Amino acid sequence: MSPEEIQQIFFAECEESLAAAESGLAACKAGTHDTDTVNAVFRAVHSIKGGAGAFGYAALQGYTHTFETLLSDVREGLVPIENKLVDLLLRALDTLSDHVEAAREGGDAPGDASLIAEMEASMAANAGAPIPAAAEDAQPEVADIAEGEEDFGLDLDALLDDLTADFSKPNEAPAAGEKRWKVHLRPHAGAMRNGSEPILMLREIAALGGECAHCEVSQIPQLDGFDPAQGYLGWTFSMPEKVEETAVREIFDFIGEDCALAFGEDQDIPPLKIAQSPPRPVAKPASAATAGEPSPAADSAVLSTPVERPQAPEAKADDKAAPAPAAAAASTPAPPAAGQSIRIDLFKLDRLIDLVGELVIAQAMLVQRLGMAGISATEELALLESLTRDIQESAMSIRAQPIGSVFSRVPRILRDLASSTGKHVKLEVSGESTELDKTVVERLGEPLTHLIRNAVDHGIESAEDRIAAGKDPEGTLTLSAEHRSGRIVISIGDDGGGINRERVLAKAIEKGIVSPDVQLSAEEIDNLIFAPGFSTAQTVSNISGRGVGMDVVRQNVKELGGRITIESAPGKGTNFILTLPLTLAISDGMIVNVGDQTLVVPLANVVESLRPGQDDVQGLGVSRDMLNVRGRFIPIIALRNALGWKSGAQAPEEGVLIVVDTESAGQAALLVDDICDQRQFVIKSLATNFRPVDGVAGATILGDGRVALILDVDGLVACALPGMERQAA
Structure with a gap:
């Protein structure tokens, strides 16, 4: 392994150590500062220091030495753990992160003189008094030995x-x-x-x-x-x-x-x-030897x-x-094998995922060819399908990472915002162990950062306004993640004043985003904040006000195959909900026909499929049909009309209805000609290979080599229902 590769491993371990230290200090901030927590922070900082010394990063090593010394005194009870000290340790950790980044990029080390002075002052104020005395007592002994006494x-x-x-x-x-x-x-x-x-x-x-x-x-x-x-x-x-x-x-x-x-x-x-x-003076007097320390x-x-x-x-x-x-x-026994891990180059892992995708396509082709040839191999094909699925799930689990690696950056963002806005925000996190694809995790950082900055700057009021409204002067930001229907749902909520819809609409009219006589629902007004160039900030700052950001957030989420929705209540707060796929590579779907086209409906959205009877369909207005599903009416959407095709079933009795569940529009029934199959499919990006298409999440290759479009069920239903309402009006 080359020195450069070893160095990259060191920086990867630095990231893990910084995350562990951040977690430990966050626990201390919340009041959990037991011995195990403090020891975990100390070990994380110590590991970084050891690597810095091995690779010759003198600035990083010197700074970490002071940080480690303070943590050592904290562990030994010489420095009491107080809120002021925890704040100092958090700022020290932020600077340590900057040091690591500077060492990685080869840039100049950040200025840390004032912070080192604060840490040394904290040690001196609490535990430093007896230590210099001990050092002074040691000096005469060293001097006596250096004077050349015969009896050593x-x-x-x-x-x-x-x-x-x-x-x-x-x-x-x-x-x-x-x-x-x-x-x-x-x-x-x-x-x-x-x-x-x-x-x-x-x-x-x-x-x-x-x-x-x-x-x-x-x-x-x-x-x-x-x-x-x-x-x-x-x-x-x-x-x-x-x-x-x-x-x-x-x-x-x-x-x-x-x-x-x-x-x-x-x-x-x-x-x-x-x-x-290394060569050094061997018989140098002790006083001279210590002078260069x-x-x-x-x-x-x-x-x-x-x-x-x-x-x-x-x-x-x-x-x-x-x-x-x-x-x-x-004399040193080998360490136990349990819990061992290795680091794999991401390119090799991506290559494995691609090959698994090709295996899924080859398996689908084999099934279709054997079926066309009339060859019966049910047991063998079932075994092959089971093995292919196991390989696919194992490969995807290798790429899975907890979303906590993204959430761990939030405390530092809030500390930076507190210093620039004066707003102190308490963070509540749940579901940080929820796992999703590494690619999704890496690309979540930017949109989440902007949503959090937006929530603090625009959503949460100042302490004075909160007190006047009968709220706690300290705001609350809530982050949560959970698996739901084969997708990951991330929520970013605040307990601020909510979206001022009158102000948003007035600003949108002023900027020409909507016409002055437009009539919009509350949900449509909320979504205006995603319009390019939209901003309600009174002044431009380093946080917001330039009208860029929220539209980029929505675009980034769309590129991940997800969507973003808003829930806001005046005076109570705003909640942004991101719904994302667990992986960007392989999924399960239902193969359907609409006219002469073959489509894929993601199985995560499918609730059930049925052929309606005459009494199951009721009309609403002049252009909408509603399906009675066990006493509950849901809208019917003919895919032929929604996609603008000339062929395909148009009346419910002509085809099959697939009941799907969406995040923004609830349930709906998609009308298709017939259902062909249900199997795994490999997702190919349509935006990368062609261009984005509304209502289409991507494409895949079928077993016979044809290309089939993968429906974006949520986007399709959300687009189709307002259109049907306008036609009815």
Whole structure:
């Protein structure tokens, strides 16, 4: 694998870590700041820091170090979790996201000096006082050693006490009869060079309930042979029985082979492995060696014990031969296979989906050819159809992603809007685990962002207006997603003032979008906001006012094969509803004939099919027929008339009625000549290969090689019913 590919993996992992940190901080903002939540945020930031050090992103690593240090103090209870601190952490995470993006694009790092100062001030105000004192106490010791005393020996017992002080709990004796197990570890040289900090990992073990049972210091060489980049120390921790081995392994996931691990009572601390270090002065005095460190005070804030001051035990590193690398590897068992995953190039995945689509077409062709030839192979064809469907569903599930990856961006958008508009909005999310096709997820970001910005800027009133209306001064934005009838339904709602229809109509007349004497329903007035160039904003800002956006939103949704509808109540709020296909590739449909044309009706819209009796059809006005379905009347739409064709059934008794369900117009009955078959079809974009056609969602290739149009049932019914009403009027 090339360095560029490894780098791309790192940035993909950064996105996952940022999402995990965002989720954790959102939970903290909501009041859930337990140990597990804070640890999850810390691990996410720590992972980014480790990768930044490995790839040489100095600005990213330096910023993340301060962020991580603050989170470490929060974990240890040195900095209390308050709303002000959570807001600071959220702003720090936003800047971290900007740092990652700058590293990915090769641009300049964002300005973070003021934010770093805020984080350091927060640490100093809460937990910084005793730490600088400890650092000052350490300086005379280092200076004494640098003056060239002949006796470099130290009190190893005192040193051992220092090294284990952070991880021992003498006042908390294990409960009687409590079973414990042991984990042994030794960080190697690479653990210090790639941006990781083993001391923080040891603190994570302690946070799980681990207690330091032994610290191995016998491998520390004399001072003249001491290399601060090497890992001379090893630890044995006693862990509670309730802690699983996988939980400990997760702490060291990123550091990999740079830290050797062993588990069990019969194991020991893995042996020392000396690595070749970059050229450096070996016998440099300690005071000079520490003078070049970036920030001793910052280091002391993270390393509250003097772990970098071990000198001169009794033996040199040469007294023991370094074991072969295989020995260290042998001491680390292979991780469990459960839950493993791999990263796949998106092009390969798209190619797989395309091939599955061709398989579906080939299977349909085979069925049709065998039927035409009079060959009976019912069982074999049923098996082939079942296998094809299983392959298709498995391939589509690989592409499926939770919509939560889109929803996770919303808190940052709301924070940015709060600073620019002064409106504070509470977010309520449901259905974030709902899965849909990766392509749909990726293309949802822009329309959702604009709808949210529009809801905050236009929908939700100012705090003063809300208080005057008897509302909470803080607005509420609701995001939800759910599966419904084989489609995904996404709702973006606010509790604002709703759409001011009088103002919208007046603005539309002013801009010439509609004529002054037009008579429009409430729904038609609401839909005027989707007209190109329409805007009710009084002033142009960086949020809205230029008349572009909502028409682009509708166009983007249409390109995804979906539709957008509006529900608005004056004084109560507005709800935008997006209805989208679960996938853009393969679906199930009913093959029908209308005149000399073959069409596909998506099965997700079909409720039932029937041949009406004489008493089932009633007239309404002069041009509309209504179907009586168990006491409920629904309109009949002849596809021949709706599509403008000259042939095909025109009277209900001449054909078959297919009852369909739509989001905007309820149920309707489509009149077709006859129903041919029901099977899977591969969706081909009509807009890409030809041009958009109203009432048509796309096209597919049938088993005999012919091209059939796929109906956009919702759009077709919505267009046909107003036309029938105008004819009746």
